[in-house]
Amino acid sequence: MQTESTLLTLSDWRQAYLRGARAADLLSARASRLASDSPARAWILRLSAQSVAQRAAELDALMPAGADEEARRAVLVRLPLFGVPFAVKDNIDVAGLPTTAACPEHQKVPAECATVVQRLLEAGAVLIGKTNLDQFATGLVGTRSPHGGPASVFDAGRISGGSSSGSAVAVGRADVAFALGTDTAGSGRVPAGFNQIVGLKPTPGRVSTAGVLPACRTLDCVSIFALTADDAAVVLQVLEGPDTRDDYSQFTPGPALLQARRGAVLGAPLRIGVPAEPKLRAQDGYDAAWDAACRQARSLGAELVALDFQVLHEVAQLLYEGPWVAERYAVLEQLLRELPQAIDPTVASVVRKAESQRAVDAFR
CATH class of the missing domain: 1.20.58.1700 (Methane Monooxygenase Hydroxylase; Chain G, domain 1)
Incomplete structure (x- = not known):
């Protein structure tokens, strides 16, 4: 059976659960590793091992021990991100956790999650923590933070890019399988490029920004960091869709990205x-x-x-x-x-x- 350190992509996590792995075992090991190994400057806040364990236990209760592969597969269809660890940039609200946008004096503790976070949780994902950023998502370097700037995953002497610096580094180091950032002028794509991962900026309106601290409200997007394009597409399918909390949200049926990658003909050539x-x-x-x-x-x-x-x-x-x-x-x-x-x-x-x-x- 795979250990948590070998689980990288969404497919890796899915296969582990299909073979009978327990979320509690994999995620407690991941939380323990991050507590001693993860660079502090990538994270502003990490959930306690107890919080992660509680979430894992809730998920394991949905996947009874001894269930056959067909039963496990049914759970994974219903919860496509079952037991997958993720992170969110600290300008995105998580209920009960402070949102600071890398400015402690601007801290608030929201009563409800941003729509994107809520949709991920409902799909079975497990939040590990909130990540560092250029303060108020203003910058493309990753260094404009009172917490310091995380370095590139390849070279401690090079910047990570920003503004979603911590999210990119957390994915680039495989601390988490995917992460959320924001992107207005490149804050998702630049750090993805600097850390050799996938950075997806959805079309404005396709993914809700309700519960996201605005930088430039008319242009802001929630971005996705992942290790593969397929993984980014899976996360996008969980996130996308109209939201009554967001005046800019649009109904966007759009093409099925995964079908496109599998060769489906969707219309005119790209x-x-x-x-x-x-x-x-x-x-x-x-x-x-x-x-x-x-x-x-x-x-x-x-x-x-x-x-x-x-x-x-x-x-x-x-x-x-x-x-x-x-x-x-x-x-x-x-x-x-x-x-x-x-x-x-x-x-x-x-x-x-x-x-x-x-x-x-x-x-x-």
């Missing part, structure tokens, strides 16, 4: 936009990796369409230099006035740009 001039030209093999990725996409039948990305760079600048900064300011205005020292200086310098903006700037 067209992928790529920079007309990639401008990577960097060290450490980035160009070779880029070329290999393009070849792989073509081999799978995708059409690569060269685009001028300059307009996208200009749009991206609006998030930190243009009128969208006002959305961040609306969230932090009171804290900036009453307790400015609580805010990271770089974060404050970004958000304060809104103080000199005029309404007309939003339409330029």
Whole structure:
């Protein structure tokens, strides 16, 4: 039987439970390992071993000892994330746990979970803890936190990327099978790339942001970190769907991602936009990796369409230099006035740009 340290993907966890493993055994071993091994800077809060054990016992009660494989499989169909450990970025609410967004002075203890967390729990997932981030999800480096910045899983001298730094590192180290972050300007995709894992940013509105501290409310997305694209697709299928708590939520039936990966024909061939001039030209093999990725996409039948990305760079600048900064300011205005020292200086310098903006700037 596999030990918890060899369980990486959702498929690994599923197969272990199909063979008769108990959640209590696997998760207590995982919690014990993390207590002594996991880098503190990736986590802001980890649940106690007792809390994890209680959750595992609740799940084991749904999978009676001695049940045959068919009965176990039925439970796993009903609970597709049964007994799978996960983490959430600390700007996402978990009932009874503090949400700080890496600013202890901004702490609140919510009475209910964010919709995304609730859906994961209802699918059988087991929360391990809350992860570090660039304060108020403002940054792409992972270092703007009073808890320090977690390093890349490959090199302690390199940054993890941000803002969802801790979630990316927790998955990259296989502390958890998947994690939630947020992504407005790259906060999910950048740290995923820096730690060589999958970072999925869903289309805005496809996944609820109810219970997520806003950075830029009109553009915020909950992102998914996983070790494989299949795993990210499974988690997305659990999370997606309309939510009356979120005014931006949309009904999005969309294609079945797993069916697409298994060869189902879903319509027109996939067209992928790529920079007309990639401008990577960097060290450490980035160009070779880029070329290999393009070849792989073509081999799978995708059409690569060269685009001028300059307009996208200009749009991206609006998030930190243009009128969208006002959305961040609306969230932090009171804290900036009453307790400015609580805010990271770089974060404050970004958000304060809104103080000199005029309404007309939003339409330029």
